Amino acid sequence: MRLTFLGAAREVTGSMLLVDTDRAAVLIDCGLYQGRRADARQRNAHLPAEALDASAAILTHAHIDHAGNLPVLVRSGWRGAIYTTAATRDLSAYMLRDAARIQQADAEYLNRRHADDPTWQPIAPIYDEDDVAAALEHVVCFPYRRRFEVAAGVTATLYNAGHILGSAQVVLDLEDRGQRRRVVVSGDLGRRGLPIIRDPDPPPLPIDVLVMESTYGDRRHAPVEQMADDLAQAIEQTCARGGKLLIPAFALGRTQEVLLVLHQLHRAGRLPPIPVFIDSPLAIDVTSVFRLHPECFDAETRRFLDGPDDVFGFERVHTTRTREESMAINDVVGPAIIMAASGMAEGGRVLHHLRNLVEDPRNTVLVVGFMAQHTLGRRLVERRPQVKIWGVERDLRAQVVTLDAFSAHADADDLVAYGARCAARRTFLVHGEPTAQEPLRERLAGRGLTVEAPGRGDVIELD
Ligand SMILES: [Zn+2]
Known part of the structure; x- marks a missing residue:
């Protein structure tokens, strides 16, 4: 049995792992x-040959750094099934589809330039969008905690x-020449108390091999409970x-x-009577998928669903799909x-709002997500005196x-608690920068675990 680390190895992008017997x-x-x-x-257009050898694929979640290259896999002639949950599908x-459109626009822009x-x-x-449709034809959905056969001698169970x-976390039970092994792949792990979805489920023990994410192996987050108060x-x-309050999201x-928390503030009478704009066609589409999957919601959100109004669309919320509607928000x-x-x-679209709003000190840019290096978002967080938007330097006078x-x-x-509970004979860290992996590795090793952070292309033989 072998693990081959094909992506998100000592980095946080391009997740890809091959488990083979x-x-x-x-x-x-x-x-x-x-x-x-x-x-x-280069990396996206040419998938590693090992990936094409897989007899089946399992998708942990719909973020593009985990799912975004499935259309290339299928376009390369691969014919296996892609297993995942219905919500992820x-x-x-x-x-x-959005990723295909962005690539199309990028290619057109570069060729024009x-x-x-x-x-x-x-x-x-x-x-392109045809490749996306072809990839979706390979998807087979299973609910959480339902065991299914993936390939000869491999069964899988998805855990929230x-x-x-x-x-989903992926629990693989492998059987090879009379040997049985359980390999757990955490995927990206959430945290307790997040709005909407249920808290992560602990995977079943015992675990022989754990492959876990390490994005924030070096950081502690502010408590979830603070969310509503800080936003208010x-x-x-x-x-x-x-x-005006602009939220790049x-x-x-x-x-x-954010919409759910705004709705809760609204119900509690803590939201002033101002309009809320969701200015993103993709966000509008994605929100419609949330409405189809109450089976993924936590008890609080389900109770909220029983109420008279739409969780994600109370009366103050305006969704803007067209360019004209988006531009009209400026007025x-x-x-x-x-x-x-x-x-x-x-x-x-966040760019035209930023251009419109950053120079006025009455406005606020509210940052609610990770801002990678060399992005405009990071420069806003760092409060640079000037920020370049569409090639023009603007004074940053808005609050951030x-x-x-x-x-x-x-x-x-959370990661230390998860790794320690799994107590696998070998633990591998993926989906993290070395600066986040090293302190996490040390803390887990301090709990008596054998922990490694493989690089891209590394092949690990499991005994
Ligand atoms: Zn993710």
Whole structure:
């Protein structure tokens, strides 16, 4: 039995892992690598040969760094089944289509920019919407905790990972030449008390091998309970100045969480009478998927669902799908809350709102997600005096408030508790930068565990 680490090894993007025995090989996740453009193109367009050898694939959740390269896999002639939950399948339909459209737009932009360069080789998108539809035809859905056969000698059970809607940990029971082994792959792990979805479930013991994420292996998050109070305070202060509150938010997960908390504040009479705009077609589509999957909700959200109104769309919420509707938000007079993608302010509609709002000190940019290095979002968090938007330097006079209570990832203490409870004979850390992995490795080793952080391409033989 072997593990081959094909992506998200000592980094947080491009998740891909191969688990194989002498009888079968199973691919866990096939994520898009996000990084410098040339690297990303090279890695995403050419999947490792090992991935194509897999007899089946299992998808942990619909984030693009886990699901985003499934269309390339299928386009390369791969014909296996892709197992996942129903919610992840439905979310992936929108997330992958959006990824295809972004690639299309990028390719068109680059080809246009180099139109006068005779040496330029026109580029095509890595995949298109037809490839997405073809990939979706391979998906087979199973609910949590229902054991199923994946390949010869391999059965799998999905356990709720509590990270986003439909997210799963994968429990693999392998049988090879009379040997039995249990391998657990955590996928991205959530934390207790997140709005909407249920808390992560503990996987069944005993576990021989654990492959776990380590994104925040070096950090503690503010408590989830602080979310509503912090958000209410930011809204109140912005309204008192007569300003607008802009929230750059990922279309999947963060937008729905913020909406639910806003709704709770509204019900509790703590939300001033101002309009709320969800300015992202993808967020609108994704929110419609949430409505289809109450089976993933926690008890609190279900109780809320029993109420008279829509959890994600109380009367103050306006959704704007077209470009014209989006631009019209610029004309709104007085305080308002505007949520728009992209989450790291790297592209999308959030940019025209930023251009419109950053120079006015009455406004607030509310940061509710991780901002990677070299993104506009990170420069806002760092409060640079000037920020470049569409090539023009603008003075950053708006307030910038960061709420890290909204993180959908387990923090260092959660990860240590999870790894220690699993108590696997060997633990492998993935989906983390070395600076986050090393302190986590030390803490887990302190609990008597054997912990490694493999690099990309590493093959580990399991005894
Ligand atoms: Zn994720």
